[in-house]
Amino acid sequence: MAAPDPAPATCKVVLSKNIVNGLLSEVQEGVKTLEKPPHLVGFLANNDPAALMYAQWTQKTCEENGFRYTLRETSRDEIEEAILSANTDPDVDGIIVYYPIFNNRQDQYLQQIVDVQKDVEGLSHRYIFNMYQNIRFLDPETKRQKCILPCTPLANIKILEYLNIYNTILPYGNRLFGHTICVVNRSEVVGRPLAALLANDGACVYSVDITGVQKFTRGEGIKKRRHEVVDLEGKELKDVAPLCDVVITGVPGDKYKFDTSLLREGAVCVNFSSEKNFGPDVKEKASIFVPSIGKVTIAVLLRNLLRLIQNRRMDDVKPAAATERPGTLEANS
Structure with missing residues (x-):
């Protein structure tokens, strides 16, 4: 009697090189202008x-x-x-x-x-201020000059867009509504900006570091214009990770490993640390796993450079226009 076929793998591992191809093709379109x-x-x-x-x-x-x-x-x-x-x-x-x-x-x-x-x-004050205030243009009235976002946080967002975590049926700016996301890292360079960006797009975000847990949201029903932050006294990673359908980690230490027993079934997991924050057992619980994002971060860097050039130009040639696909963070609507 033939042995039964093995069960199909339940976790899809998505490599950054597969995500980056589309971004770089858009970048190349912009350079041609x-x-x-x-x-x-x-x-x-x-x-x-x-x-x-x-x-x-x-x-x-x-x-x-x-x-x-x-x-x-x-x-x-x-x-x-x-x-x-x-x-x-x-x-x-x-x-x-x-x-x-x-x-x-x-x-x-x-x-x-x-x-x-x-x-x-x-990373300059004006861009950081606008990011936290959920102001997406340097010139909010004319909306010609779009703000530059920090590369690694934006790379994480481009990955979530690629994975269709962003719901393009919802209005621009609300496309993460209904998602609960855990970010394990609250550095001023990546973790905190990422939590703010995700919350400004409508998610409920639990930001975790060694000092505790903070909750980033735009309030009940995402009715507020920008995110607010609440300290969750006494809460730990084990209390919030099981609530999340997306878990993003960026702990720099080589000894850190995320406890995969805390994952809810079918969670999407992304690691932006240069270290391996997830062990092989992540594939037993996650539906999608992105083990690294470095190539996406560099592609975002080049997209940001096109955006800077576009912001300085006053003619109709817009080198960053190729990156503004419908449903993306950069699109107007």
């Missing part, structure tokens, strides 16, 4: 091998997609002057700085001196 290749300059002022690897990946992706990329290695003492010089250099279209450099408030200062018109990472 320009008179010359966009020029991105990266500043490296640390000895972090991960930062160097990220720079090398960025250079490779730029060159493959019609962009120019220059890596400028400098000392901590010279980084401020180097950024200020690039701000006024007409040959430089976008600036990325590889942090941490000082690993203190001085890094925050450096983020603020990058010209807002060249801030490809969306």
Whole structure:
């Protein structure tokens, strides 16, 4: 008697290289509208091998997609002057700085001196303020200049769009309504902005870090214009993860592993850490698992650069228009 066929796998593993192809094809469409290749300059002022690897990946992706990329290695003492010089250099279209450099408030200062018109990472005060306030344009009345969003949070969102977590039947800005999402990381660079963006799009978000749990929502029935944050005293990851249909992790330590017994059946799991936050057993509970997002983050970086160029232009040529597909975060409606 023939052995029965094995049960089909219940978890679909989605690799970032499959997600990134569509994004890069849109980027290439945008570059074709320009008179010359966009020029991105990266500043490296640390000895972090991960930062160097990220720079090398960025250079490779730029060159493959019609962009120019220059890596400028400098000392901590010279980084401020180097950024200020690039701000006024007409040959430089976008600036990325590889942090941490000082690993203190001085890094925050450096983020603020990058010209807002060249801030490809969306880390300057104006962009961060607008993001948290759910203001999506630099010019809200005319709506010509769209805000730049931080690359890694936006990469997570592009992945959720690709996975159809965003419901395009719902109105723009409300397309995560009905979803409950857990974000395990509340760093100021990725975790907190990501929780805010997801909540501003209508989700109920549980933001978890070592200090506890916070709940990000736009209030009951998502009636508020922007998200609000409530501290959930005494709550832990084990209390909120089972409630969530999407779990996103970004814990940098190599010893951290998400306890997959906390997952609800069929949850969607995304890891944006450079470490493997989920063990192989995640496939026994999750319906979809995205193990890494690095390639998507670089594609988003290039999309942001096209957006900066478009914001500076006053003619009808819109290099970022190719990235504004119906149903996406960038679309008008």
